[in-house]
Amino acid sequence: MISYPISTPLSSATPIKRLTVPAIKAMKGTVPIVCLTAYTAPVARIVDEVTDLILVGDSVGMVLYGTDTTIGVSVEMMCAHGQAVVRASQRSCVVVDMPFGSYQKSPQQAFKTAVRILKATGAAAVKLEGGEEMADTVNFLTHRGVPVCGHVGLMPQSVQVMGGFKVTGRDRETAEKVCRDATAIAEAGAFAIVLEGVIEPVAAEITAQIAIPTIGIGASSACDGQVLVSDDIFGLFEGFKPKFVKRYAHIAEEMREAARQYAEEVRRREFPDQNHVFTPKT
Ligand SMILES: Nc1nc(=O)c2c([nH]1)NC[C@@H]1CN(c3ccc(C(=O)N[C@@H](CCC(=O)O)C(=O)O)cc3)CN21
């Protein structure tokens, strides 16, 4: 494996300090936390100008590799994409998802995977999916120098158990379950928690009850912050569009048009023209 120096800031007269894990945690009750996903250097460079937190999500599998779920994502993939994002960002706190199967077996397995990801990428923290059943693991990691972001509600890595990507909290049973899950993860020492696909009153209740910031995705403005997949807000990913996604641009349309024009010019022998060709020395 090729290894690169990690986290070397770009030269600057006044080096920009990255937001730290405690700084993110302290944002609860002050200003909303702005989070987007990124998987690549060019996108990380762009979103880093506006985000507090960048999540290198295991959604990379669905968004960049074209899979139907996040199940097939590997630790190697998360390390490679995490490296790219850390290298290309300088002010946001970077969090990397632990992929399915890399942490659920035991706290020890989770620790080994988390350390591998943090060492390979230079990221500040890892994120893992799960509620009460993962509380011991979150406690184990946070007491050993690994900051953890939780993720409850709609947990995409459990898609095969749930039978789809389903909103939760609509009945009393699931509402109480997601509240217990969030509380358990917060009390176990997570610095923040993603609430995904949780109905508004339940997200509001959790946000009021726990001491750490809630970062919502399809969980209403009651949360302490918001996260979306960057390719979704750019209109770059067109595979599907959950109700909670707002497209702020239509980049895929622009790319389609650019590719179409290029193809047309090549076929007409209009490209390359004199401005895009090397000529002999005069
Ligand atoms: N591009 C992308 N965006 C995401 O937000 C995302 C991913 N990929 N991959 C990982 C997970 C999967 N996600 C999903 C995928 C589908 C729905 C969806 O179809 N939701 C239904 C809700 C159905 C219900 O009411 O229970 C919807 O209509 O929004 C939601 C979240 C969120 N994450």
Ligand SMILES: CC(C)C(=O)C(=O)O
């Ligand atoms: C959508 C966020 C929360 C995520 O887990 C991912 O991108 O994988």
Ligand SMILES: [Mg+2]
């Ligand atoms: Mg994820």
